[in-house]
Amino acid sequence: MRTQIVAGNWKMNKTFQEADDLVNELVEFIETNKAAHRAMIICPPALYLELATDMARDTELYVGAQNLSQFEKGAYTGEISAPMLASMEVEYSIIGHSERRKYFGENDEMLAAKVRMALKHKIDPIFCCGELLVERESGKHLDVVKSQLDNTVFKLDPVEFGNIMIAYEPVWAIGTGKNATPAQAQEMHAYIRKLISEKFNDQIADNTTILYGGSCNAANAKELFSNPDVDGGLIGGASLIAEDFIKIFQALK
Numbered sequence: 572m573r574t575q576i577v578a579g580n581w582k583m584n585k586t587f588q589e590a591d592d593l594v595n596e597l598v599e600f601i602e603t604n605k606a607a608h609r610a611m612i613i614c615p616p617a618l619y620l621e622l623a624t625d626m627a628r629d630t631e632l633y634v635g636a637q638n639l640s641q642f643e644k645g646a647y648t649g650e651i652s653a654p655m656l657a658s659m660e661v662e663y664s665i666i667g668h669s670e671r672r673k674y675f676g677e678n679d680e681m682l683a684a685k686v687r688m689a690l691k692h693k694i695d696p697i698f699c700c701g702e703l704l705v706e707r708e709s710g711k712h713l714d715v716v717k718s719q720l721d722n723t724v725f726k727l728d729p730v731e732f733g734n735i736m737i738a739y740e741p742v743w744a745i746g747t748g749k750n751a752t753p754a755q756a757q758e759m760h761a762y763i764r765k766l767i768s769e770k771f772n773d774q775i776a777d778n779t780t781i782l783y784g785g786s787c788n789a790a791n792a793k794e795l796f797s798n799p800d801v802d803g804g805l806i807g808g809a810s811l812i813a814e815d816f817i818k819i820f821q822a823l824k
């Protein structure tokens with residue numbers, strides 16, 4: 572069975588003390604509720620990654636960044652590099668979140684470079700894709716996602732691609748309280764898996780974890796995750812409260 576995952580994207584939230592409290596609650600839960608084929612990842616703001624990796628060390632809570640630079644080192648003020656993250660024991664990074672695409676001008680070319688940089692330093696990308704509302708309403712959602720994947724992670728070789736996790740996040744569902752229906756999620760996830768199979772092979776497609784993201788919460792997670800091609804979720808708002816995030820974790824297959 573593919574690993575079923577919930578990943579929490581904290582975005583730009585939490586003070587240091589609040590972050591400490593939340594990690595503490597999650598570590599306490601996960602250490603008493605170990606589950607084969609299920610994993611919990613948190614992606615706190617970069618400033619708290621050291622806190623998180625310290626507290627999560629030797630536990631089954633895993634830590635990811637929300638972003639990384641496409642450059643390896645040098646004169647890039649304010650950026651955080653893949654080798655820096657790797658040296659802090661960060662194992663994952665979200666790459667291509669729609670907020671990075673929208674507010675920070677990240678395009679496919681930059682995202683392809685970020686993916687390569689992450690892999691070079693043994694950081695597993697959680698690669699986000701997803702269409703705008705206007706694209707869904709005009710029936711272009713499948714083509715948009717295909718193009719986002721063709722231009723980035725589908726340029727990798729099969730071995731490299733084996734380290735990629737995909738997060739399908741329809742932009743219209745992120746932070747809006749309007750999640751994709753289970754049928755909409757399943758349609759897209761099955762489509763992405765078919766594309767992976769055509770690009771690489773059936774086995775790689777079968778092994779790839781594809782997360783759903785966009786207003787997933789404790790109330791709707793079970794129904795979303797019950798779809799055969801939905802392997803868990805990338806969770807924004809609902810990952811900020813331990814009780815909610817734990818309930819979402821418990822909704823995994």
Ligand code: PEP
Binds near residue numbers: 744785786787805
């Ligand atoms: C996200 O930002 O990746 C996300 C899914 O946000 P939310 O769960 O708040 O919609």
